[in-house]
Amino acid sequence: MDMMQFQRQTTQLAMTQRMQESLRILQMSNADLTDYLVSQALENPCLDVKVPEGASVAPALPSRGIQNAVDRDAFATVEAQPVSLLAHVEEQIDLAFFDPGDRRIALAFAEALEPSGWLGLPVAEIAASAGVDEDEALAILDRLQAFEPVGLFARSLAECLALQLQDQGLLTWELRTMLDHLHLVGEGKLPELARRCDCEVVHIRENLALIRSLTPKPGEAFEHGRLPIQPPDLRVLRGKEGWEVELTRAQLPRVSVGVVSETGQSAADAWLSRAESQARWLMRAVERRQTTLLRTAACLVRHQQAFLDHGPRALKPLSMDEVALELELHPSTISRATATRLIETPRGLIPLRNFFSRSVASDGPDAPQSQDALMALVGEIISREDRAKPLSDDAIVKAAKASGAVLARRTVTKYREALGIPSSYDRKRAAAAC
Incomplete structure (x- = not known):
């Protein structure tokens, strides 16, 4: 086979240090920006920074370039806001994807993340929104599933647990088969599961102990119910x-x-x-x-x-x-x-x-609709129900259809759980206890 040499000229965008610094400034909160500029003014005699009245400034050293410097106020004692799941993922995307096309697909996957850390949309739908074929999207997903913590970007509970076991080098055929038939665990059919895994029930119990040590929803470590105590931007x-x-x-x-x-x-x-x-x-x-x-x-x-x-x-x-x-x-x-x-x-x-609100495919007259709007509709329907006779998820589906929204029963269940609303059985028990 003959070896041949070709010369090809390509154009790439190189991110300079100033471009990176500009992006960091864009992402800073007002408080972080103030601290950053004050630290720059300490080193630069040409930079004058006037600190907002009542702001908390990290550096305590005097400087010609800092005016109206004040001591830390009550906000300084508030615990710093933890990094959100999306911000954590986007930071890793910035480090892992340099090609603009790959980065765009990766960000589409990031936007589809649920608070659990799992994907909330099928890969085909994410690929369509990014304008690429499913195989290309799957190649990007494979790289995203290597992010920390392991288990992010899983498409199901079984895949989330499998990713963690694989990362630890513990994913055997037996464990893979167990994960594929987790419904048998919920149904208490351990002998049936042992038969499918070609092992004894005692081994199933040992593997279950290992599975329970894993993190089923790795994204929840980044979820925080309260908003940061800070003025609006x-x-x-x-x-x-x-x-x-x-x-x-x-x-x-x-x-x-x-x-x-x-x-x-x-x-x-x-x-x-x-x-x-x-x-x-x-x-x-x-x-x-x-x-x-x-x-x-x-x-x-x-x-x-x-x-x-x-x-x-x-x-x-x-x-x-x-x-x-x-x-x-x-x-x-x-x-x-x-x-x-x-x-x-x-x-x-x-x-x-x-x-921002994710588009949800629907067969209704107003399709496509916003996921947040549909979730709010489910909450409104439940808020109007008779507490003594709470609506089942099937009844909520019918009520939503009457309002012009066509939802599947599993979608109603998903939205209800995301809103923190118990099942109709639990709501009825709670009403009876009152």
């Missing part, structure tokens, strides 16, 4: 021409570039010139951050005006890809801009990401 108000979005500038640090006289020494003047250039770049980076936040929030509010007017039932399907396309930004930029952001609305203080 944005505010939405009803103006003369509709809903208007504004930044809460009272919580933002003010950045300016100070003028430092030349020393007459070439080395020192060159250093000051670089410091001034860095200060101007930081000021522009902060301005870009604010502009991106405001544009993203305005776009979300524009699409979800009905939500603000009528509540969760009026949420429309909206993805990060759609917003990114409209704003001509990368989906990962939208993800960073909305991560951990809070927005003050007439309906309360809510995470900005609540304006």
Whole structure:
């Protein structure tokens, strides 16, 4: 076989240090941004930072570039907000995927994650939303399932447990067969399970002890019920021409570039010139951050005006890809801009990401519909039921159909459990106990 050499020219986007720093600034909360700029001002005599009144500043050293520095207030004693599941996954995606196409598919999988850490959508549907074939999506999923903690991106309980056993080098044929027939464990048919695994019941019990030591829902380690105690980043108000979005500038640090006289020494003047250039770049980076936040929030509010007017039932399907396309930004930029952001609305203080809602295929007249809207519908139907005669999941399916939403029974069960609502049997028992 003859060996031949070819020369090919390709174009790739190299992420510079300043680009990486700009992305970090975009993702910072107002408090983190203040701390970051204060630390930069301690090292840069050309950077002036005015700290918001009442803000908590990490560095305690005085500096020419820091004005109105204050001691830590009550917020400083509040436990730091843990990293969310989505933020944890996105950080690993940034490190594992450098090709823009692969990154886009990986982010589509990340958006499909349930709080349990399992995938909430079929791979075929995720592949369709990313505009790729299923085989390409499966190749990306295989890489995602290597993320920590092991078990994320599983499509079922059995796959989640199998990934963990495989990671520990313990996934035998016997255990694989047990995982494929977990329903027999729930039915108490251990002899039948032993027959399928070609082993004794005592071995089944030993394997069950091993399986119970695993983590069935690895994503729950990142779930936290309470919102962080911090002021909102944005505010939405009803103006003369509709809903208007504004930044809460009272919580933002003010950045300016100070003028430092030349020393007459070439080395020192060159250093000051670089410091001034860095200060101007930081000021522009902060301005870009604010502009991106405001544009993203305005776009979300524009699409979800009905939500603000009528509540969760009026949420429309909206993805990060759609917003990114409209704003001509990368989906990962939208993800960073909305991560951990809070927005003050007439309906309360809510995470900005609540304006996104996954599209759910349906046979109803209004298909496709928002998953959050359908979940809210299930909650409303149950809230109106007779407590002495609670509705079964089948009855909820019929009530939802009467409202124009076609749901499967298993979907109603899934939404009910996500809302923390017990089964009709448990609700009836609770009502009788009262």
